[in-house]
Amino acid sequence: MAPSTTPTKIPSLQIQRQQRRLLQPLNSPKHKRVSASLPAALLQDFFTADDAAETSRHLKVREAGRRASDETLAVHAGEKFTDGAVVVGTDSIATPVVSGTTHWFKNSEDLIAFKEGRRQSFEYGRYGNPTVKVLEDKISALERAEATLVTSSGMNAIVATLLALVPPGGHIVSTIECYSEARTFIRDRMGKMGIKSTFIDIDEDMESFLKDVLDQNDDVTLFYADSPTNPMLKCLDIRRIAQLCHQKGVLVCIDSTLASPINQKPLTLGADLVLHSATKYMAGHHDVIAGCISASEALISKNAAYMIIRGLKTMALRVEASNRTALLMAHLLEAHPKIDRVHYPGLESSPWHHLAKTHMAGYGGVVSFEVKADLHGTMRFIDALEIPFIATSLGGCESLVQQPAGMSFWGHTDEDKANNGISNNIVRFSFGIEKFEDLRDDILQALDRI
Numbered sequence: 001m002a003p004s005t006t007p008t009k010i011p012s013l014q015i016q017r018q019q020r021r022l023l024q025p026l027n028s029p030k031h032k033r034v035s036a037s038l039p040a041a042l043l044q045d046f047f048t049a050d051d052a053a054e055t056s057r058h059l060k061v062r063e064a065g066r067r068a069s070d071e072t073l074a075v076h077a078g079e080k081f082t083d084g085a086v087v088v089g090t091d092s093i094a095t096p097v098v099s100g101t102t103h104w105f106k107n108s109e110d111l112i113a114f115k116e117g118r119r120q121s122f123e124y125g126r127y128g129n130p131t132v133k134v135l136e137d138k139i140s141a142l143e144r145a146e147a148t149l150v151t152s153s154g155m156n157a158i159v160a161t162l163l164a165l166v167p168p169g170g171h172i173v174s175t176i177e178c179y180s181e182a183r184t185f186i187r188d189r190m191g192k193m194g195i196k197s198t199f200i201d202i203d204e205d206m207e208s209f210l211k212d213v214l215d216q217n218d219d220v221t222l223f224y225a226d227s228p229t230n231p232m233l234k235c236l237d238i239r240r241i242a243q244l245c246h247q248k249g250v251l252v253c254i255d256s257t258l259a260s261p262i263n264q265k266p267l268t269l270g271a272d273l274v275l276h277s278a279t280k281y282m283a284g285h286h287d288v289i290a291g292c293i294s295a296s297e298a299l300i301s302k303n304a305a306y307m308i309i310r311g312l313k314t315m316a317l318r319v320e321a322s323n324r325t326a327l328l329m330a331h332l333l334e335a336h337p338k339i340d341r342v343h344y345p346g347l348e349s350s351p352w353h354h355l356a357k358t359h360m361a362g363y364g365g366v367v368s369f370e371v372k373a374d375l376h377g378t379m380r381f382i383d384a385l386e387i388p389f390i391a392t393s394l395g396g397c398e399s400l401v402q403q404p405a406g407m408s409f410w411g412h413t414d415e416d417k418a419n420n421g422i423s424n425n426i427v428r429f430s431f432g433i434e435k436f437e438d439l440r441d442d443i444l445q446a447l448d449r450i
């Protein structure tokens with residue numbers, strides 16, 4: 001098992017939402033510990049399908065999930081043993097690979113129901129993907145965890161965890177024999193961020209060393225180590241370490257790669273986090289790089305690479321079409337009596353027009369504009385549109401429309417929205433490659449409906 005030579009990936013904003021999900025139970029000193037008495041409690045969480053829609057068959061399946069062994073969970077958790085099939089939206093036995101990056105909403109009420117958790121769905125690929133969710137749920141079942149984050153490599157999982165759980169100026173305790181690239185990252189990269197690190201020798205009297213370090217340093221927030229270690233296969237007393245650490249409010253994260261979830265479940269021993277290089281046992285065929293956090297994503301990555309190559313071949317045609325439509329529409333909207341203001345660098349009225357003229361060959365397909373209406377009037381305009389999807393993201397063949405106050409800034413305070421220049425009546429339109437005249441007519445008829 002050679003150490004990876006993959007360059008360390010600093011986690012991007014890409015995983016923030018998922019990180020939040022992962023860390024929610026862990027952030028507070030009184031973080032909710034995963035119960036060792038799962039899977040019953042755990043699987044209850046899995047089956048939070050809408051009660052009204054639940055059939056007796058569903059109940060039977062739920063029961064089966066509660067009793068299931070690891071072998072059976074590995075096959076069915078996240079799929080038959082959940083409402084996963086509903087999420088993915090097919091009856092296919094093989095897990096469908098959902099490659100779409102953005103998901104659309106039927107209307108504003110549909111969006112709000114999703115935002116308020118009344119409807120289970122997905123918004124944007126960076127926040128969650130149906131196929132990846134199946135994988136995450138399966139790993140959660142095997143680890144007796146409440147949630148799992150799938151990342152693009154084991155190293156990515158490590159870096160994401162360390163950065164999320166050790167604050168700038170904080171202190172991390174690890175072992176000399178933790179995975180070498182993790183150690184380098186902790187020592188060199190985190191060191192540059194002013195984060196202190198102490199590496200304990202497993203061979204010495206580890207327990208008393210750890211106790212001393214924790215007694216003498218009240219800035220420690222995380223204990224991070226492999227068990228078993230690579231390659232010497234030394235094992236930690238996770239239960240004892242967790243006891244010592246928890247007395248001081250320190251979280252425990254175990255890299256359990258060498259064990260696999262079949263052989264060891266650190267959460268049931270008291271650890272707060274467990275991570276894996278899923279490249280190893282979890283994927284198991286030497287053909288995927290993933291963290292506990294991404295066998296499926298690796299599959300999707302391959303797909304995505306193919307699709308990007310295909311997409312690049314038509315990129316110039318698509319971008320030119322969007323540029324043209326957006327510029328025409330920006331002019332038209334600027335002159336429309338129901339529009340307060342149009343934001344588009346292709347307009348002479350834009351404060352960035354002169355700069356854009358020198359920097360850009362075209363001004364792009366996204367136009368933002370302020371409708372003469374309040375939050376609900378603007379929603380009425382959006383709901384009256386027939387061609388674009390109500391969805392976040394931009395740059396695709398299909399036109400997309402969104403009201404930031406109801407989408408990316410949903411739930412933000414008025415002050416926060418104001419600080420970001422987001423008023424309730426702003427609409428962001430990403431023009432696709434549909435015919436300009438059709439989009440124009442659609443927008444004009446929708447404006448009439450405000």
Ligand SMILES: Cc1ncc(COP(=O)(O)O)c(C=O)c1O
Nearest residue numbers: 003004153154155179257277279
């Ligand atoms: C114990 C352990 N943790 C983490 C990693 C890193 O995982 P990946 O190569 O998937 O980034 C490795 C890789 O060899 C490993 O052995």
